[in-house]
Amino acid sequence: MNNWIKMMALSVIAFTVVGCSKPADEGMSSAVVNTAQANNLPSTKQFPADPDLKALYTQSCYSCHAMGTGGAPRTGSAKDWQPRFEQGINTLLDHTIQGFKGMPPLGMCMDCGEEEFLALIEFMGGSAATAGE
Numbered sequence: 165m166n167n168w169i170k171m172m173a174l175s176v177i178a179f180t181v182v183g184c185s186k187p188a189d190e191g192m193s194s195a196v197v198n199t200a201q202a203n204n205l206p207s208t209k210q211f212p213a214d215p216d217l218k219a220l221y222t223q224s225c226y227s228c229h230a231m232g233t234g235g236a237p238r239t240g241s242a243k244d245w246q247p248r249f250e251q252g253i254n255t256l257l258d259h260t261i262q263g264f265k266g267m268p269p270l271g272m273c274m275d276c277g278e279e280e281f282l283a284l285i286e287f288m289g290g291s292a293a294t295a296g297e
Contacts, residue, residue, distance in 0.1 A: 217280070221284055
């Protein structure tokens with residue numbers, strides 16, 4: 165029982181750290197961006213234009229989706245997002261709300277409703293979002 169409590173406490177801490185991670189300073193070195201471009205990766209400097217959506221993305225999505233941590237589809241990568249959009253937006257929304265594989269329920273965005281989730285999915289999916297419609 166004691167080990168179970170320790171494991172639960174560690175899980176809560178881990179989710180809190182991931183969910184509360186802040187993005188790298190927006191003054192990120194050009195070497196990091198150039199490395200991403202050289203490897204045909206999406207830029208880690210992509211943020212929603214809407215300030216409220218940007219805050220939600222920064223607090224809840226960025227830590228995994230900017231670099232594809234844990235297999236998360238990378239923000240702006242049509243290659244990563246296309247297979248997900250092919251499953252349909254309702255499936256994507258369900259995976260976001262219920263959790264799926266390494267993604268925790270609600271994507272660590274306890275303040276998000278369906279509208280915010282859909283806007284975040286559309287933003288992160290980039291061109292794959294419009295191709296899947």
